[in-house]
Amino acid sequence: METPAASAVTSLLSNADLDRLARLRLRPLQRLTSRTRGEHLGGKGGTSTEFCDYRDYAAGDDLRHVDWNAFSRLHRPYLKVFHTEEERHVLLVLDASSSMRFEGKLSRAKSLAAAFAALALRGHERLSAFAFYASENSSRQMARLPSCAGRMSLRKAFAFIEAIDETRGGDLTLELGIERALQQHSGGRGIAIVISDFLTAGDLGRAFNLVAGAGLELWALQLLGPSERDPALAIQGDLRLVDSETVQALDLSAAGDLLALYHEYRLAHEQRLQAICQARAGRFVSLGSDEPLNTVLFDRLRRLGWIV
Amino acid sequence: MSFLPGFSAPTAAWLALLFVPLIVFYFLKLRRPRLEIPSLVLWRQVLNDQRVNSPFQRFKRNLLLLLQLLLLLLLVLAAMQPFLHSDAAGARAHRRLVLIDCSASMAARGPNDGRTRLDLAKVRVRALIDNLLPGQELALVSFTNTARRRADFTADARTLREALAALEVEDLPSDLGEALRLAAAVARGAPFDSALLISDGNFPAEVAADLAFHLDFERLPAGGTNLGITALSARRAAATGDRAAWEIFVQVEGSRDADWAGAQVELRKDGQPLATAPLVRANAAPTPAATPSPGAALIAATADAGGSARQVFRVDAEGSPTGTTLEVRLLLAGFDALAADNRATLRLPVPRVLRVFVPPTLPTWRRALVALADNSLDLRAAGGGSGSGNDEAVPPETPFDLVITDQPADLSRAAGVVCSVGFVPEDLQRLVEIAPANATNGGGPSVIDWRRDADVLRHVELGDLVLLETPVVRVGATDADFNNLGYEILAQGGRGPLVLERRASAAATSSQTTSSRFVALLFNPDKSTLPYRVGFPVLVANLLDLATRAAGLSEVEATRTGPAANRVGDEASLLSPLETSLASVESIRFNEQITTTAALVPPRRERSLWFPLALGAFALLMVEWWAFHARPG
Numbered sequence: 055m056e057t058p059a060a061s062a063v064t065s066l067l068s069n070a071d072l073d074r075l076a077r078l079r080l081r082p083l084q085r086l087t088s089r090t091r092g093e094h095l096g097g098k099g100g101t102s103t104e105f106c107d108y109r110d111y112a113a114g115d116d117l118r119h120v121d122w123n124a125f126s127r128l129h130r131p132y133l134k135v136f137h138t139e140e141e142r143h144v145l146l147v148l149d150a151s152s153s154m155r156f157e158g159k160l161s162r163a164k165s166l167a168a169a170f171a172a173l174a175l176r177g178h179e180r181l182s183a184f185a186f187y188a189s190e191n192s193s194r195q196m197a198r199l200p201s202c203a204g205r206m207s208l209r210k211a212f213a214f215i216e217a218i219d220e221t222r223g224g225d226l227t228l229e230l231g232i233e234r235a236l237q238q239h240s241g242g243r244g245i246a247i248v249i250s251d252f253l254t255a256g257d258l259g260r261a262f263n264l265v266a267g268a269g270l271e272l273w274a275l276q277l278l279g280p281s282e283r284d285p286a287l288a289i290q291g292d293l294r295l296v297d298s299e300t301v302q303a304l305d306l307s308a309a310g311d312l313l314a315l316y317h318e319y320r321l322a323h324e325q326r327l328q329a330i331c332q333a334r335a336g337r338f339v340s341l342g343s344d345e346p347l348n349t350v351l352f353d354r355l356r357r358l359g360w361i362v
Numbered sequence: 363m364s365f366l367p368g369f370s371a372p373t374a375a376w377l378a379l380l381f382v383p384l385i386v387f388y389f390l391k392l393r394r395p396r397l398e399i400p401s402l403v404l405w406r407q408v409l410n411d412q413r414v415n416s417p418f419q420r421f422k423r424n425l426l427l428l429l430q431l432l433l434l435l436l437l438v439l440a441a442m443q444p445f446l447h448s449d450a451a452g453a454r455a456h457r458r459l460v461l462i463d464c465s466a467s468m469a470a471r472g473p474n475d476g477r478t479r480l481d482l483a484k485v486r487v488r489a490l491i492d493n494l495l496p497g498q499e500l501a502l503v504s505f506t507n508t509a510r511r512r513a514d515f516t517a518d519a520r521t522l523r524e525a526l527a528a529l530e531v532e533d534l535p536s537d538l539g540e541a542l543r544l545a546a547a548v549a550r551g552a553p554f555d556s557a558l559l560i561s562d563g564n565f566p567a568e569v570a571a572d573l574a575f576h577l578d579f580e581r582l583p584a585g586g587t588n589l590g591i592t593a594l595s596a597r598r599a600a601a602t603g604d605r606a607a608w609e610i611f612v613q614v615e616g617s618r619d620a621d622w623a624g625a626q627v628e629l630r631k632d633g634q635p636l637a638t639a640p641l642v643r644a645n646a647a648p649t650p651a652a653t654p655s656p657g658a659a660l661i662a663a664t665a666d667a668g669g670s671a672r673q674v675f676r677v678d679a680e681g682s683p684t685g686t687t688l689e690v691r692l693l694l695a696g697f698d699a700l701a702a703d704n705r706a707t708l709r710l711p712v713p714r715v716l717r718v719f720v721p722p723t724l725p726t727w728r729r730a731l732v733a734l735a736d737n738s739l740d741l742r743a744a745g746g747g748s749g750s751g752n753d754e755a756v757p758p759e760t761p762f763d764l765v766i767t768d769q770p771a772d773l774s775r776a777a778g779v780v781c782s783v784g785f786v787p788e789d790l791q792r793l794v795e796i797a798p799a800n801a802t803n804g805g806g807p808s809v810i811d812w813r814r815d816a817d818v819l820r821h822v823e824l825g826d827l828v829l830l831e832t833p834v835v836r837v838g839a840t841d842a843d844f845n846n847l848g849y850e851i852l853a854q855g856g857r858g859p860l861v862l863e864r865r866a867s868a869a870a871t872s873s874q875t876t877s878s879r880f881v882a883l884l885f886n887p888d889k890s891t892l893p894y895r896v897g898f899p900v901l902v903a904n905l906l907d908l909a910t911r912a913a914g915l916s917e918v919e920a921t922r923t924g925p926a927a928n929r930v931g932d933e934a935s936l937l938s939p940l941e942t943s944l945a946s947v948e949s950i951r952f953n954e955q956i957t958t959t960a961a962l963v964p965p966r967r968e969r970s971l972w973f974p975l976a977l978g979a980f981a982l983l984m985v986e987w988w989a990f991h992a993r994p995g
């Protein structure tokens with residue numbers, strides 16, 4: 055990743071990356087759009103100027119859409135159906151809790167969020183973003199970017215993402231964070247991009263059901279630090295492990311002998327997340343916080359078909 | 363043998379209460395390095411896994427506590443001083459006497475390690491000392507042909523080790539009876555439970571001693587092969603009439619499977635090599651000829667199938683006014699286990715004439731002596747003589763080799779051999795008297811029987827002897843009375859003993875004579891037909907031969923090591939066929955049919971375990987230190 059220059063638009067991405075992102079767009083699996091007019095084809099007929107199909111007339115249909123030329127030839131009324139172009143909503147949910155402060159996970163999450171924001175806004179989608187910290191139900195503990203659209207909103211979105219505090223931390227669990235973000239969501243359909251380490255003991259299935267119920271296609275990006283992917287780098291011997299969010303302690307003896315089991319459980323956790331997402335027509339990918347951003351954006355996500 | 367250990371200090375088990383504070387302090391003071399991680403979600407799942415919660419893994423989770431408990435357990439066990447029981451009866455003894463053989467054969471070295479048998483014995487005794495349990499005591503006794511107490515019963519390991527270190531091999535044969543007698547004497551003063559004999563078994567299999575205590579015989583492994591000189595003597599070569607010519611007799615014996623190849627006997631005179639001759643063995647190939655020498659010559663070399671070889675040298679000892687020292691060395695090409703028997707010395711006396719005292723009242727004897735010995739006698743008499751000898755007056759203190767007298771006063775003269783003729787010595791007068799022989803009282807033969815194998819009466823025929831006077835035993839006197847006075851009856855007459863002999867040991871109790879051998883002829887030859895018989899010059903010749911041998915003028919034997927010299931050298935030699943053979947008995951038979959069988963390996967004894975336990979605790983401490991502090995990563 056190139057270091058953003060002083061003249062860069064944002065500190066999260068280099069100008070070169072922004073230029074490359076300008077030629078890409080998000081590629082959702084489903085055609086989920088909002089009612090509001092936009093530039094994305096809706097799933098059903100609309101009022102655009104682009105002809106789509108004919109259908110039989112039914113009582114109550116708008117007579118303005120009857121193809122009178124066809125009626126004169128066939129003596130039966132047919133209605134012309136046009137494509138509808140609607141707006142798609144992109145909801146960014148960023149986990150800024152304490153667990154994301156380790157090994158540059160939150161920093162990488164912010165970069166990815168900035169890249170997705172750029173893709174959304176340049177792709178004529180409507181963008182809203184949430185970052186959550188602690189479980190206290192106050193506005194301080196959750197940052198929100200109100201729904202915005204258009205290229206003019208890029209700086210605003212970048213400013214919001216840059217303002218996410220990497221040192222604050224918090225204990226809000228991911229499922230609660232998603233729930234609260236959906237509560238404040240304007241209701242637009244589209245894509246929900248959740249960037250987190252997904253290290254939670256809560257019921258993620260319910261949270262993802264809420265996402266799907268809100269008409270959002272779930273994109274889950276898991277970010278893990280190097281020591282989480284390979285604990286042998288940091289954990290040896292007898293230790294007292296302390297959870298960064300709950301401050302609970304766990305005594306570990308001869309940790310070196312448990313590493314194989316840890317890897318087993320980590321892979322099982324990833325497979326479970328993948329299964330949950332796929333069951334809700336969503337996507338899941340696990341990334342390392344130490345993987346180069348260019349590789350993630352322009353190689354892995356493109357290979358996976360997330361962006362084209 | 364019981365595999366359950368015993369404990370010498372069981373009260374130390376109270377130290378096990380330290381487990382309680384150890385566990386309490388462990389959980390109170392356990393400090394693990396804290397490490398903050400993003401989430402415990404995965405680690406909780408790992409720790410809840412069944413594989414982690416197996417009993418062994420549970421132990422591993424508290425490995426440090428487990429190690430500390432194990433360390434304390436080892437220390438408590440060590441403090442209780444455990445020991446393994448033994449199957450040996452004497453092993454549980456509280457007081458044990460250790461008899462250590464220090465005879466010459468214990469200097470035998472093994473063919474491989476070069477250690478002497480005594481070194482091996484010291485190793486075993488040191489193991490005994492090191493494994494002494496509280497309340498156990500040892501005493502050390504070393505023995506050769508005499509026994510000596512080296513350390514009284516004590517539990518002080520330092521004293522015992524010092525006494526053990528002071529033990530050295532002495533070039534003496536072993537006498538187990540002496541050791542057992544000393545042990546019995548020790549038992550009377552300080553009773554003990556058992557005795558342990560550590561020896562190579564080089565002693566007679568039968569010991570004339572009563573065994574009043576339990577004896578364990580620990581036999582050491584045999585040493586290597588050995589050859590040694592077992593006999594060395596010299597005899598004057600009378601055939602030539604040359605006083606300075608000696609025939610030296612050397613006998614060499616060996617242990618079983620001894621290497622005789624290349625073995626030679628070297629004869630040295632006053633430190634200078636005189637002759638060298640190879641040893642011959644029975645049924646062996648011809649050996650190289652002896653090295654010729656102007657002063658010595660090998661005149662005979664024989665061997666028998668029993669494993670011994672004999673050589674006879676003729677040596678000219680002329681020109682040695684102070685005597686000649688002959689040294690015989692055994693030159694060996696192969697391995698030899700024992701060095702002490704490879705050298706023997708012999709002191710040849712200064713040549714001189716035989717000094718004989720015969721009073722003029724015994725002309726018959728004087729004439730016989732002159733006729734037999736010619737110029738080899740210095741014949742003297744008190745107060746003038748018959749003219750056939752040097753008969754000037756002789757002071758009473760003048761030493762003689764042979765005294766033949768009919769005067770009781772001459773019995774006090776210093777002489778090697780004294781022969782009284784025709785009177786009853788004072789100490790015998792209460793047992794016998796001389797009476798005239800008559801037909802009434804002595805109708806039978808004058809001489810009933812005589813000892814034909816006695817040195818004095820060898821080849822002397824007394825069968826038809828006629829006596830005018832005959833000794834008569836007094837009423838009530840028996841042969842036992844003569845024996846009690848040290849006399850041995852050599853010739854028995856019809857009414858009493860005719861000839862008696864008393865050895866030097868018996869003479870020591872009597873103040874009448876100072877001779878080594880005393881022969882009493884209780885009849886007067888001049889009053890018998892003896893001077894007219896062939897037996898008379900033979901009798902005189904026998905007396906001369908006895909005197910010559912007693913004076914060391916005809917035969918000399920090498921001095922054996924003994925009270926005067928415990929080491930080979932200084933004109934003392936080992937000369938012990940048993941020690942040289944390195945033979946070893948497997949069992950010892952005592953009086954009352956008691957038999958003790960040897961054990962080649964040390965019997966199992968109580969083995970103290972505190973040191974291995976303490977060592978294990980230290981090793982455990984090192985493991986703990988490495989595992990929790992020094993292990994990389």
